[in-house]
Amino acid sequence: MIRNTHPTLPEFEYIRPQSVGEACDxxxxxxxxxxPFLGGTDVFVRMRDGVLNPKYLVDVKALPGMQEIRFDPQSGLTIGAAVNMNRVIAAAETREHYPLLADACRSVASYQLRSRATVVGNICNASPAGDTLGACLAFNGVLHIQSSQGVRQELLSNFFRGPGKTTLQTGEIAAALFLPLPHAGSQGVYIKLGRNKLSDLSLVGVTALGYPDPGAPSGYRFRLILASVAPTPLIAKQAEDCLAAQPVTPASIQEAARLASEACAPIDDVRGSARYRKQMVKNLSARALTSVWEKLNRRGQNDISSD
Ligand SMILES: Cc1cc2nc3c(=O)[nH]c(=O)nc-3n(C[C@H](O)[C@H](O)[C@H](O)COP(=O)(O)OP(=O)(O)OC[C@H]3O[C@@H](n4cnc5c(N)ncnc54)[C@H](O)[C@@H]3O)c2cc1C
Known part of the structure; x- marks a missing residue:
């Protein structure tokens, strides 16, 4: 039993299982x-605030595979649940193939916090403000979830059910995040609006990703995912479809941004009003999509000049 001298963190029993089976049981x-916990940067704060009061905290960081980060050029990137955000940022594979995820991780609080906080913890915490969720959704991430029955794979687009609510069942442990190979030529941007530059959750977060697709009428497909403006991260599907269906121009980008703003359902809270958030979704979506479009064009020109 750990006896805490901190006046507001309740006592708990620390459990460190040796195997996944033991942990799930x-x-x-x-x-x-x-x-279960990983970096504990959500769990301990919520315990201190009296929101959670578990008798046992099960440390799953040392379970097999949890600390691995592995890239397969044929299939994609696997990030073990206990890999902290600084390691994700530093990994050559992330920088080369998934720089959008590295940018999203970099937007989380401080270096110190990121040396504990994990991407999988960010996902399992299921806050609509989670900064890395947009990038993981844009890359069509899949969560590998273990239980006594074995492993199941859950598409992230199906995982979030509300603030703090997911499809995780009792006895299940998220073991890893898998990101398939990005589409060739993908370019992404994450814009986070907070009350200050450091250590604040987002008032609005906009993740945009685009890639060439000869099958789309516009020749491109876009992903647009919004944070902090709905009970779960919001995939702005109509905005995405709008830019695939017609030529990408400043006017169609404005139209997509308007559709994104219409799709969201923000709340008033201490960080900002719903009305302000809706307006910021429009402005920042337009800015993010424009920036992605410029990157796609720059890349296209580079490809032509290097031919
Ligand atoms: C000062 C401060 C600043 C912050 N700033 C930001 C910010 O800018 N952006 C942002 O997005 N977040 C921020 N956060 C929140 C937090 O740091 C992130 O959500 C972080 O990614 C959580 O990761 P973790 O490993 O610490 O999760 P933990 O706290 O260990 O766990 C998070 C949740 O997931 C569950 N869980 C953990 N592991 C598993 C598992 N393997 N299987 C199933 N469920 C599991 C836990 O029970 C808990 O409910 C901040 C927190 C603090 C304290």
């Missing part, structure tokens, strides 16, 4: 009292 047997 423990979490199943103590369904009401136990919680």
């Amino acid at each position: 423990f979490l199943t047997r103590h369904a009401a009292d136990a919680r």
Whole structure:
């Protein structure tokens, strides 16, 4: 038993299982009292604030595979659940193939925080403000989830069910995030609007990704995912479709940004009003899509000049 001298962090029992089976069994047997954790940067804050009061905290960081980051040029990137954000940023594979994810991680708080915080913890916490969720969704991420029954794979686009709510069941542990290979020529941008530059959650977050697709009428497809403006990260599907269906121009980008703003359902809270957020979604979506479009064009010109 760990006795805490901190006046506001409740006491808990620290459990460090040796195998996934042991961890899943423990979490199943103590369904009401136990919680898995990785970096703990959400769990401990919520315990201190009295939102959570688990009797047992199950440290899953040392389970097999949890610390691995592995790139397969045929299939994609696997990020073990316990890989912290600084390692994701530093990995050559992320920088080369998924720079949008590295940018999203870089927007999270401080270097110190990121040396604990994990992308998978960000996902499992399921806050609509989670900064890395947009990039993981844009890359069609899949969560590998383990339980006593074996492994199941869940598309992230199906995973989030509300603030703090996911499809995770009792006794299940997220073991890794898998990101398929990005489409050739993909370019992305993450814009985070917070009350300050450091250590604030987003008032609005806009993730945009674009790539050439000869099958689309415009010749391109875009992904646009919004943070902090709905109960879950919001995929602005109509805005995405709008830019695939017609030539990409300043006017069609403005139209897509308007559709994104219409799709979101923000709330008023301490960080900003719903009205302000809706307006910022429009402005920042237009800015993010324009920036992606410029990057796509620059890349296209470079390809031509290097032929
Ligand atoms: C000062 C401060 C600043 C912050 N700033 C930001 C910010 O700018 N942007 C942002 O997005 N977030 C921010 N956060 C929130 C937090 O750091 C992130 O959400 C982080 O990614 C959580 O990762 P973690 O590994 O610490 O998760 P943990 O706290 O360990 O876990 C998070 C949740 O996931 C569950 N969980 C953990 N591991 C598993 C697993 N393997 N399987 C199933 N469920 C699991 C836990 O029970 C818990 O509910 C901030 C937090 C603090 C304290």
